[in-house]
Amino acid sequence: MIATNLAIPDLSFSVEIPHFGGSGCAMVAAAASAIVSGAATVVVCIRAIDAKAFQHAMRGPDRVRPFYLDSGDFLRPFGWSHAFFRHAVSLKRHMHEYGTTSEQIGRVIVAEREYGALNPRAMIRTPVTIEDYLHSEWFIEPLRELDMTPFNNDGACAVVVTSAKRAKDLKQRPAYIMAAVQSSGPYTQAWYEFPATIAYETAARTTAERLFRIANVTPQDIDVAEMYDCCSWEVLNMLEDYGFCERGGCGPFVAAGGIELGGRLPTNTHGGHLAEAYLHGVNHILEAVRQIRGTSSAQVKDAELAFVASAALPWPTSALILRR
Amino acid sequence: MENIRKPLPRIREETRGFWEGCKRHELFVQRCKDCGAYRFPPALGCHKCGSENREWVKVSGKGDVYSFAIPRGNKPEGVHPAFAAEVPYAVVLVELPDAGGVHIVSNITGCRLEDIAIGMPVEVTYDDVTTEITLPKFRPSHDVS
Numbered sequence: 001m002i003a004t005n006l007a008i009p010d011l012s013f014s015v016e017i018p019h020f021g022g023s024g025c026a027m028v029a030a031a032a033s034a035i036v037s038g039a040a041t042v043v044v045c046i047r048a049i050d051a052k053a054f055q056h057a058m059r060g061p062d063r064v065r066p067f068y069l070d071s072g073d074f075l076r077p078f079g080w081s082h083a084f085f086r087h088a089v090s091l092k093r094h095m096h097e098y099g100t101t102s103e104q105i106g107r108v109i110v111a112e113r114e115y116g117a118l119n120p121r122a123m124i125r126t127p128v129t130i131e132d133y134l135h136s137e138w139f140i141e142p143l144r145e146l147d148m149t150p151f152n153n154d155g156a157c158a159v160v161v162t163s164a165k166r167a168k169d170l171k172q173r174p175a176y177i178m179a180a181v182q183s184s185g186p187y188t189q190a191w192y193e194f195p196a197t198i199a200y201e202t203a204a205r206t207t208a209e210r211l212f213r214i215a216n217v218t219p220q221d222i223d224v225a226e227m228y229d230c231c232s233w234e235v236l237n238m239l240e241d242y243g244f245c246e247r248g249g250c251g252p253f254v255a256a257g258g259i260e261l262g263g264r265l266p267t268n269t270h271g272g273h274l275a276e277a278y279l280h281g282v283n284h285i286l287e288a289v290r291q292i293r294g295t296s297s298a299q300v301k302d303a304e305l306a307f308v309a310s311a312a313l314p315w316p317t318s319a320l321i322l323r324r
Numbered sequence: 325m326e327n328i329r330k331p332l333p334r335i336r337e338e339t340r341g342f343w344e345g346c347k348r349h350e351l352f353v354q355r356c357k358d359c360g361a362y363r364f365p366p367a368l369g370c371h372k373c374g375s376e377n378r379e380w381v382k383v384s385g386k387g388d389v390y391s392f393a394i395p396r397g398n399k400p401e402g403v404h405p406a407f408a409a410e411v412p413y414a415v416v417l418v419e420l421p422d423a424g425g426v427h428i429v430s431n432i433t434g435c436r437l438e439d440i441a442i443g444m445p446v447e448v449t450y451d452d453v454t455t456e457i458t459l460p461k462f463r464p465s466h467d468v469s
Contacts, residue, residue, distance in 0.1 A: 073333035074365045077459055078431050079395070079407040080415050088393030089417050096391070096442045138396035141412075145397060186371065 002046065013040035021228055021311025022182075022203075024281040026318035029180035031161035041162065047282035048156035055151060083313055084148070084231060088140040091233040095142060097248065100236070102142065104251035106133035108232040109146050111260045112268050116275025119297040123153050124275045147232040149273035157282050159289070175292035175306070175322040179215035183207035184316035203315035204241035212243070215321045219243040222321070223303040224291045225265050226284035228311040229272040235259070238309050239267075242319070261298050269298040281310045285320070292324050330406040332457050339366045341380040346458040349450045352380040353423040362424030383423040385448030386465060390419040390427055392440055414440055418462055434463040 003011055013034040017023040024047065031043035075085070094100050109128055116122040128146065136146045167174035185203040212218060219242060227238045236250040244265055245253040253259075259267035270276045270287040277283060288306035290296040309319045335343050338354075342365075345352035355362050356370035357377035369376050395403050396412045403411060414437055417427045432440055433449060446462040453459050 072331075073336075073339065075429055076331035076404065077333055077453075078415055078429055079330075079403060079410070079413055080429055081395075081404040081407065085393055085395075085415055089391040089415070092393055093391040093417075093442065138394075139399075141394040141396050143393075 013043060019314055019316055021230065021280050022314055022317040024228070024285060024310040024318065025180055025308055025320040026182045026310065026316070027282070028159060028161055028177065028285065028320055029182060029318060031159075032177055032180055035161065035163050041166065043161045045159040045161060045282070045285075046156065047158075047280045049154060049279060051152050051154050084140055084143065086313060087231050087233045088143050090237065091142050094233075094236075094248075094250075098251065100248075100251035102134060102144075103130060104255045105142075105147065105232055105236065106130050107254040107257075108229075108235050108259065109133050109274065111254070111257075112229065112272050112274040114260070115269050115298050116271030119271050119276055121297075122271045122276045123150075124271070143231055143233065149230050149278045151230075151278050153277045153279075155277045155279050155283075157279050157286050159282065159285050173293045173324070175289045175324070178217070178305075178321040178323050179211050180318070180320035181207060181210045181214065182316045182318045183210055187315060202237065202241055202312040203317045204238055204309065204312050204319070207309075207317050207319050208242045211319050211321060217305060217321065219307075222265065222305050222307045224269060224288070224300040224305075225259075225267045225307045225309070226269070226272070226288045226291075227267055227307075227309045228281040228284065229268055229274055230278070230311070232274070234312050235267060235272075238312055239265075241312065242307070242309060261300070266298065266300050269296050269300065281308075284308050288320075288322050292322050328406045330453070331404060332454065338368045338378070342366055343457065345380070345382070346450060346460050347452075347456075349458070351383050351385040351448050351460060353383050353420065353426060354378050355381045355424070362426050364420075364423070364426035364428055381423070383420055385420075385460070386422070387418040387420040387428075387446055387448075387462070389432075389440065389442055389444045389446060390417040391442060392416040392432075394437060412437060416440065416446075416462065418446055428460070430459075431461050432463065433461050439464075 015030055017026045027045035031045055034040040034043055110130055113128040117125050117127050133146050136144050139145045139148055183203055183206040185206040227235050229235050239245050239250045240247050257263040285308050288308045291303045291306045304324050306322045310317050341352050353362050354366040356375055357379050358375040359373040361370055361372040392414050394412050394414050416432050419425055419427050445465040447465040448460050449463045451459045451461050
């Protein structure tokens with residue numbers, strides 16, 4: 001329908017990528033493949049969300065999505081009701097193994113709400129202090145309400161992918177794709193599933209290996225990161241899984257201001273899902289492009305390399321690196 | 325709201341042995357017949373070697389709490405409506421050392437929420453929720469071993 005409304009005479013390439021929030025960067029990877037293969041010259045990657053419909057679907061009965069619930073039989077009878085239980089138990093284990101504190105976790109919220117306050121498009125523009133955070137209500141302990149995106153916006157965004165040659169003549173500065181990859185690791189995983197023995201390692205590890213190898217850069221070369229953030233733990237987990245800090249080091253990393261403007265790795269400079277809007281992480285790709293163009297509301301000076309990670313769950317996940 | 329039932333597991337070919345064991349108050353974990361890897365939840369193929377040759381192994385049901393989480397909020401999207409009245413409750417991951425260290429998700433009985441701790445020894449107990457389905461739950465173990 002979108003193609004018709006835009007009077008596009010023919011689509012030579014059209015795919016839908018599953019895997020929920022793990023699919024955003026994968027769309028760009030698929031688009032790039034189509035262009036390199038000659039199947040397409042310009043590809044538009046779209047994500048649109050209708051909040052009411054989305055919330056209804058996420059609370060839907062098993063019969064609506066039975067194919068996703070293979071291990072739901074071993075989760076739902078015990079009150080494990082959705083994916084955030086997985087994040088909560090992973091975070092709890094991490095706090096036990098590495099001493100990660102609520103105060104450190106809250107730094108993610110403080111940072112992203114600050115970015116939201118700078119972003120004229122953001123749904124939430126009020127900052128939050130660490131005291132506000134520590135006194136706030138629990139959601140699924142150790143996750144608090146403030147750790148979560150509200151999931152209550154309608155919205156849409158699009159990324160246009162074309163060849164570097166074609167992009168040379170366009171109005172906006174191009175953001176060149178150095179690498180865009182998908183990876184599942186050895187455990188593919190649907191919405192509710194959990195692998196038998198892994199608490200918090202995710203397919204981000206295998207994605208990282210492929211991504212940085214193809215881009216021929218290291219995590220230390222990245223100037224700005226946009227990471228899928230339905231909850232704060234996802235950002236903390238990905239900081240480790242993608243090698244921006246060592247395993248167990250995410251707490252001290254954010255406590256030192258690591259993801260704030262001026263920090264080692266400004267992250268979710270648009271406010272992410274937590275403050276800008278929930279758009280399945282595709283809005284994170286747009287923000288990475290802005291950082292390359294120099295047009296972000298929280299611009300990292302001379303940003304040369306921007307990193308985007310799609311949801312760490314489910315698997316396969318995806319990620320990409322853009323350069324100026 | 326009272327009529328909303330807690331979700332029950334569907335029984336499938338590859339998981340039947342587990343649920344039939346629970347009904348007899350016995351805990352069985354699936355193991356690959358070719359490479360010996362335990363797996364949970366049960367599945368058609370082995371995640372280590374890909375073989376479809378599988379067997380059920382009776383295990384002791386003794387384990388340790390590997391992790392847990394406690395829904396505490398009262399928003400409708402927080403938990404399945406059938407569990408809303410029980411909030412706060414705990415969902416635990418129990419590690420079973422004599423089943424290759426696999427993790428099983430369950431609930432803990434006979435223990436206050438504030439006393440649940442990672443590393444706590446637990447043992448399986450059984451909840452006959454219907455005439456067809458028994459759910460394995462865990463209670464604090466008083467074994468010192």
